Amino acid sequence: MKNFSLLIFSLIVFVNPTILAQKKVAVTSFWVSKHIGFDEIGGNAALVAAIASLSDDPNFNLQPVLDNFYKAFKDDYSKNFPFELLPEEDVVNRQEYKDYEGRFNESKDSERHKLFQRYLTPEGYKPLVESLFKGEKSNQMQMLKMFSNADGVMFVSMGYDFIKKPVPFTAGVRAFVRIKLWNKEGKKVFSINEYGTSKKSVGIVGGIPLMKPDKLLPLCESASEKLVEDLSKKIGKVSKKAAKKL
Numbered sequence: 001m002k003n004f005s006l007l008i009f010s011l012i013v014f015v016n017p018t019i020l021a022q023k024k025v026a027v028t029s030f031w032v033s034k035h036i037g038f039d040e041i042g043g044n045a046a047l048v049a050a051i052a053s054l055s056d057d058p059n060f061n062l063q064p065v066l067d068n069f070y071k072a073f074k075d076d077y078s079k080n081f082p083f084e085l086l087p088e089e090d091v092v093n094r095q096e097y098k099d100y101e102g103r104f105n106e107s108k109d110s111e112r113h114k115l116f117q118r119y120l121t122p123e124g125y126k127p128l129v130e131s132l133f134k135g136e137k138s139n140q141m142q143m144l145k146m147f148s149n150a151d152g153v154m155f156v157s158m159g160y161d162f163i164k165k166p167v168p169f170t171a172g173v174r175a176f177v178r179i180k181l182w183n184k185e186g187k188k189v190f191s192i193n194e195y196g197t198s199k200k201s202v203g204i205v206g207g208i209p210l211m212k213p214d215k216l217l218p219l220c221e222s223a224s225e226k227l228v229e230d231l232s233k234k235i236g237k238v239s240k241k242a243a244k245k246l
Contacts, residue, residue, distance in 0.1 A: 023083035023084070024083065024085070024150045024151055025081070025150055025181060025246075026086045026147040026150040027085055027088070027153075027156060028091060028128065028147065028153045028154065029126055029128035029139075029155040030121060030125045030155075030156045031125065031127035031156075031158070032062055032066040032069060032120045032159070033157070034055040034119070035052075036054070036160045036162055036216075037160065040162060040164055041164055041171055042207060043207075044207060046208060053211070054211050057213055059213040059214070060213040060217060063120060065220065066120045066121075068225070069177075072228045072231075077231065077232055080232060080236035080239065080240075081239050082239060082240050083151070083243060086147070086149075088124075091147070092124030094146070097126070102126060102127070102129065127157075128140075128143070128155060130155055140153060140182050140186065141186050148184075152183045152246050153182055154182075156178070158176065158178075158224065158227075159178075160173050161173070161174045162209055165201045169204045169205075170201040170204060171202055171203075172200070172223075173198045173216065174196070174197045174198070174223060175195065175196045175223035176194065176195045177192070177193070177194050177227060177228075178191070179191070179192040180192075181239075181246075183246050189242050189245040189246055190238050190239060190245075192231075192238050192239075194227060195227065196223045196225075197223055198218075198219035198220070199222065200218070200219055201219070202216060
């Protein structure tokens with residue numbers, strides 16, 4: 001009888017591995033950037049100034065994009081992860097997290113004039129940027145230390161780049177999403193990078209794309225919507241393969 005019970009338990013675990021201790025991950029950064037990159041189309045001081053002005057323009061409102069992305073992450077993407085996410089309130093309401101200042105000052109509201117400050121976040125979240133160097137002072141290592149009760153930390157972000165279109169003197173917008181997860185040792189478990197490109201474009205005059213919000217916003221929105229829809233297909237495949245690294 002004892003051997004039979006052990007056999008049944010083994011079969012249950014084989015069929016449903018979630019019966020074992022579930023890994024937990026803390027999402028410690030979530031943001032959408034209003035700054036549009038311009039590396040592909042070149043750039044000059046006038047273009048940099050134009051992009052900065054666009055980011056400050058209240059009519060260039062990416063809040064609906066953030067809301068849609070965040071809802072998809074919570075309602076759809078999170079169900080494809082082979083681990084649990086710590087409750088949001090356990091992350092954003094932790095006093096240490098509230099007091100934390102990003103490695104690049106990206107979370108200081110008082111310095112929103114810097115290009116690094118063009119971030120929209122869900123209520124309470126920090127717009128933390130991954131530190132490329134390894135060390136205890138990197139944003140990701142500080143988050144791992146802060147949330148030692150989790151098996152890993154995750155950074156989620158969306159941004160935009162101008163891209164050249166086949167028609168001369170026109171540019172499109174490419175949306176991109178980065179989802180990165182580190183385990184307790186600070187080793188990257190997975191990095192999901194996905195892109196979506198707008199079908200329409202804007203004209204380029206004097207090396208500067210047309211910067212009117214009513215022209216650019218639809219490009220950002222369409223690229224984002226397609227990207228958010230397609231992303232769920234990739235998340236499940238990538239995260240399940242990498243789950244054993246947690």
